[in-house]
Amino acid sequence: MRHPLPVALTLPVALTLSVLALTACAGGGSAAGTAPTVSSTRIGGSDPAVGPFTVFAASSLKEAFTTLGSQFEAVHPGARVTFDFGASSTLATQIVQGAPADVFASASTTTMATVVDAGVMPQRYNMATNTLEIATPVTPTVAVAGLADLAKPGVKVAVCQRDVPCGAATATLFAANKLTVTPVSQEVDVKSVLSKVVLGEVDAGVVYVTDVKAAKGTVVGVPIPTAQNVSTTYQIASTTGQHAGVAGEFVDYVLSPAGQQVLAAAGFAGP
Amino acid sequence: MSADTVTTSTRGLQGRVVVERGEFRLDVEIDVRPGEVLAVIGPNGAGKSTLLRAICGLTPLTDGAISLGGAVLDDPAADVLVPAARRGVGVVFQEYRLFPHLSVLDNVAFGPRSAGRSKAQSRTDAAEWVARLRLDDLAQRSPERLSGGQQQRTALARALASGPGVLLLDEPLAALDAATRIDVRRDLSTHLAQFAGPTVIVTHDALDALVLADRIVVLEDGRITQQGTALEVARRPASDYVAKLLGLNLLRGEAADGEVTVDGGGLLHVPDHAMTGPVLVALRPSGIALHTAQPEGSARNVWPGVVDGVEPLGERVRVSVTGAPSVLVDVTPGAVADLHVAPGDAVWLSAKATELEVYPG
Amino acid sequence: MSSRDRSVTSPPWPVAVPAGLALLFLGLPILALLVKAPWDRMWSVLTSETSLQALRLSLETASAATAVAFVVGVPLAWVLARAEFPGRRLARALVTVPLVLPPVVGGIALLLAFGRRGLVGQYLDSCCGITLPFTTPGVVVAEAFVAMPFLVITVEGALRGLDTKLEDAAATLGATRLAVFRRVTLPLILPSLAAGAVLAFARALGEFGATITFAGNLPGVTQTLPLAVYVGLEGDPSEAVALSLVLLAVSVIVLVALRDRWLRTGAAS
Numbered sequence: 001m002r003h004p005l006p007v008a009l010t011l012p013v014a015l016t017l018s019v020l021a022l023t024a025c026a027g028g029g030s031a032a033g034t035a036p037t038v039s040s041t042r043i044g045g046s047d048p049a050v051g052p053f054t055v056f057a058a059s060s061l062k063e064a065f066t067t068l069g070s071q072f073e074a075v076h077p078g079a080r081v082t083f084d085f086g087a088s089s090t091l092a093t094q095i096v097q098g099a100p101a102d103v104f105a106s107a108s109t110t111t112m113a114t115v116v117d118a119g120v121m122p123q124r125y126n127m128a129t130n131t132l133e134i135a136t137p138v139t140p141t142v143a144v145a146g147l148a149d150l151a152k153p154g155v156k157v158a159v160c161q162r163d164v165p166c167g168a169a170t171a172t173l174f175a176a177n178k179l180t181v182t183p184v185s186q187e188v189d190v191k192s193v194l195s196k197v198v199l200g201e202v203d204a205g206v207v208y209v210t211d212v213k214a215a216k217g218t219v220v221g222v223p224i225p226t227a228q229n230v231s232t233t234y235q236i237a238s239t240t241g242q243h244a245g246v247a248g249e250f251v252d253y254v255l256s257p258a259g260q261q262v263l264a265a266a267g268f269a270g271p
Numbered sequence: 272m273s274a275d276t277v278t279t280s281t282r283g284l285q286g287r288v289v290v291e292r293g294e295f296r297l298d299v300e301i302d303v304r305p306g307e308v309l310a311v312i313g314p315n316g317a318g319k320s321t322l323l324r325a326i327c328g329l330t331p332l333t334d335g336a337i338s339l340g341g342a343v344l345d346d347p348a349a350d351v352l353v354p355a356a357r358r359g360v361g362v363v364f365q366e367y368r369l370f371p372h373l374s375v376l377d378n379v380a381f382g383p384r385s386a387g388r389s390k391a392q393s394r395t396d397a398a399e400w401v402a403r404l405r406l407d408d409l410a411q412r413s414p415e416r417l418s419g420g421q422q423q424r425t426a427l428a429r430a431l432a433s434g435p436g437v438l439l440l441d442e443p444l445a446a447l448d449a450a451t452r453i454d455v456r457r458d459l460s461t462h463l464a465q466f467a468g469p470t471v472i473v474t475h476d477a478l479d480a481l482v483l484a485d486r487i488v489v490l491e492d493g494r495i496t497q498q499g500t501a502l503e504v505a506r507r508p509a510s511d512y513v514a515k516l517l518g519l520n521l522l523r524g525e526a527a528d529g530e531v532t533v534d535g536g537g538l539l540h541v542p543d544h545a546m547t548g549p550v551l552v553a554l555r556p557s558g559i560a561l562h563t564a565q566p567e568g569s570a571r572n573v574w575p576g577v578v579d580g581v582e583p584l585g586e587r588v589r590v591s592v593t594g595a596p597s598v599l600v601d602v603t604p605g606a607v608a609d610l611h612v613a614p615g616d617a618v619w620l621s622a623k624a625t626e627l628e629v630y631p632g
Numbered sequence: 633m634s635s636r637d638r639s640v641t642s643p644p645w646p647v648a649v650p651a652g653l654a655l656l657f658l659g660l661p662i663l664a665l666l667v668k669a670p671w672d673r674m675w676s677v678l679t680s681e682t683s684l685q686a687l688r689l690s691l692e693t694a695s696a697a698t699a700v701a702f703v704v705g706v707p708l709a710w711v712l713a714r715a716e717f718p719g720r721r722l723a724r725a726l727v728t729v730p731l732v733l734p735p736v737v738g739g740i741a742l743l744l745a746f747g748r749r750g751l752v753g754q755y756l757d758s759c760c761g762i763t764l765p766f767t768t769p770g771v772v773v774a775e776a777f778v779a780m781p782f783l784v785i786t787v788e789g790a791l792r793g794l795d796t797k798l799e800d801a802a803a804t805l806g807a808t809r810l811a812v813f814r815r816v817t818l819p820l821i822l823p824s825l826a827a828g829a830v831l832a833f834a835r836a837l838g839e840f841g842a843t844i845t846f847a848g849n850l851p852g853v854t855q856t857l858p859l860a861v862y863v864g865l866e867g868d869p870s871e872a873v874a875l876s877l878v879l880l881a882v883s884v885i886v887l888v889a890l891r892d893r894w895l896r897t898g899a900a901s
């Protein structure tokens with residue numbers, strides 16, 4: 001899909017595109033309700049918000065980031081974002097091993113730490129927080145009304161495996177509430193947990209609030225009271241590499257009021 | 272079962288075998304008495320193997336019926352079809368089809384074992400046949416490590432050990448080299464003489480048929496074109512195929528007053544003056560003499576020709592001569608050297624009237 | 633004679649260079665696995681509860697899946713090779729589907745068929761209380777699904793290649809159809825049977841996608857060695873490398889077994 005431009009063409013085309021981007025910001029800014037102030041700080045720079053870049057993001061961010069991506073592209077014509085969603089820990093491993101990620105959005109601070117500590121990305125920002133919720137099938141086989149039901153025998157529960165952020169959060173949740181839950185499966189990421197619930201193969205799955213919301217009625221959420229719940233912080237960081245300009249723009253956009261609005265619409269709480 | 276095709280009087284292998292497969296149709300009457308050896312000869316594709324497959328039950332009949340010792344094996348009209356496994360037919364296949372994963376002894380024991388005998392009993396039974404066919408030393412050997420003749424004997428032992436009511440042999444000597452063949456043929460002849468049931472041998476080798484069989488059936492294009500004793504067939508071939516097979520000159524013509532006008536040119540004097548109308552004339556290649564000049568002698572038939580081929584044939588040389596009529600002539604190698612015959616040379620041929628076998632064609 | 637040998641054994645450079653590259657390409661990742669392996673911790677990783685559990689589970693389920701594939705796959709191979717029936721071509725095509733289907737898709741298909749809410753699974757659940765997902769038998773089902781085609785295709789090929797003349801000969805000697813199969817057909821295709829079983833076993837042992845989709849991931853119940861490797865990558869990558877070496881070792885053993893025992897004799901017979 002990407003056709004790299006010859007070097008001689010790159011500069012004039014980039015300049016043209018950045019002008020177009022300015023026009024688009026000015027024209028579409030008020031209509032989309034975005035504040036162009038954040039991006040304006042970089043427009044005068046040598047590396048405008050154009051060109052392709054890659055975002056590695058936790059699978060729980062899929063819906064929100066897909067929306068953010070298209071909004072960002074609308075605001076910055078010429079910018080082309082490619083997403084890779086997966087378990088944060090898997091993505092982090094790939095990035096440390098040299099995967100070409102320009103932006104990394106992690107579902108946990110410890111996972112983000114491995115990337116920052118490895119020196120791949122210099123600076124991380126708190127982006128949002130998320131809490132857990134119980135997802136149950138639309139036509140339940142066994143009724144699950146709350147956390148305590150997960151420990152009952154005969155209730156099939158799917159959780160994330162311990163090494164991924166949602167799994168770590170789930171383990172904390174169970175420990176904090178002194179529950180001993182024997183899951184039938186420790187899935188590799190939160191979306192796998194959700195799909196097992198959607199298919200009705202399990203009676204309950206512990207997922208993020210945002211996942212229940214993103215499932216759009218294919219699962220029924222059983223909220224966990226705030227007092228019992230645990231919160232996980234999402235962080236975002238970008239590279240200093242080739243696409244640093246546009247990547248930084250994207251991070252700024254996510255942290256901007258417009259970006260936060262999209263995250264809030266997906267069910268995330270503020271950082 | 273149709274009463275006209277199967278009678279129980281001789282209790283041998285009897286019936287009319289009709290197998291249709293696409294364009295091809297095999298339709299032959301067979302009747303082999305117990306102890307009799309019938310040779311079926313014919314060119315490739317004549318239906319010889321199909322006939323054997325129909326008898327042993329691997330190919331069902333389209334029409335007709337086969338019975339063995341009075342018991343019906345296959346009769347489509349009566350909806351009777353005895354499977355191969357229950358026919359009691361011993362087959363020595365072309366290339367022998369020995370089981371490569373079994374020793375000679377266990378190959379021979381396969382039949383008795385299939386009949387329900389214990390492993391030990393089957394081997395005891397097999398050992399007897401292994402001994403009778405002089406395979407004792409090879410009993411534990413794998414078939415892959417046998418010579419052609421040994422494989423043939425193993426196949427025969429395997430077929431006989433199952434105690435068959437009829438023995439079928441499909442080109443039993445074709446896989447052997449010429450030297451082995453003579454010994455194995457003699458050997459096979461002895462064993463066949465000891466077998467009490469009817470035997471059918473399929474071959475395309477005239478010598479096998481003449482040596483091994485009591486009676487010969489010539490099968491061409493699914494039909495019997497001639498049958499009779501070996502001697503009858505050899506002296507009076509009914510078709511070009513048989514004549515070629517036996518190495519005979521066969522000429523078609525019109526007989527009148529002791530002369531035969533040969534189709535395609537030539538006039539021959541024959542001994543039988545009573546013969547008239549269309550006839551066949553059989554003339555052995557060794558019954559014709561070759562000369563470089565017109566001969567003077569007692570021979571009634573003398574005609575000129577041109578040599579178009581010289582081919583060594585064992586202890587003789589076969590010379591092909593174009594003339595009226597064109598014939599094959601057998602001479603000794605010495606004669607070829609003396610006469611200096613080579614393709615393109617003009618020669619004279621002579622044959623005594625008594626060398627000519629004339630019969631209605 | 634030696635010059636003749638040389639001309640046969642040394643390829644021209646336009647062939648030798650890409651061939652060398654291909655070999656390097658295939659060999660380098662294996663070498664990397666060996667170089668980067670945490671040799672100092674190897675013993676403790678391999679003897680850990682998780683590893684031993686996963687290894688045992690993998691061997692058990694792969695053996696069971698091979699047995700399942702054998703019991704129903706060999707008759708299927710025979711039917712495909714020998715029987716004439718309408719839809720035989722379709723049946724053959726169906727056998728090859730799991731070979732080309734991404735295993736994850738296979739896993740989803742299995743869920744839709746044998747899951748608790750699946751086409752067949754819902755009746756299994758309601759009538760007999762049998763649920764396959766998240767159970768060890770579920771792992772066997774997933775592995776058998778992807779592994780059986782290897783056995784069926786290998787054995788079918790052998791049966792097709794087998795001359796029916798020997799079976800005909802056995803029939804004329806009085807052997808019933810079953811006896812012919814048992815005493816002639818089976819011994820003759822034995823090398824292919826073994827090769828097919830080993831291939832199926834190897835495939836079952838390496839199964840990941842269908843297993844994790846259909847049977848989930850729970851240590852000791854459904855977490856086979858490949859799943860442990862994948863999960864290990866999230867937590868302790870060096871552990872994953874160590875477990876990968878175990879799988880590599882098993883693969884090498886299988887390959888050696890195939891080469892020296894069965895493939896060669898299979899080709900010869």
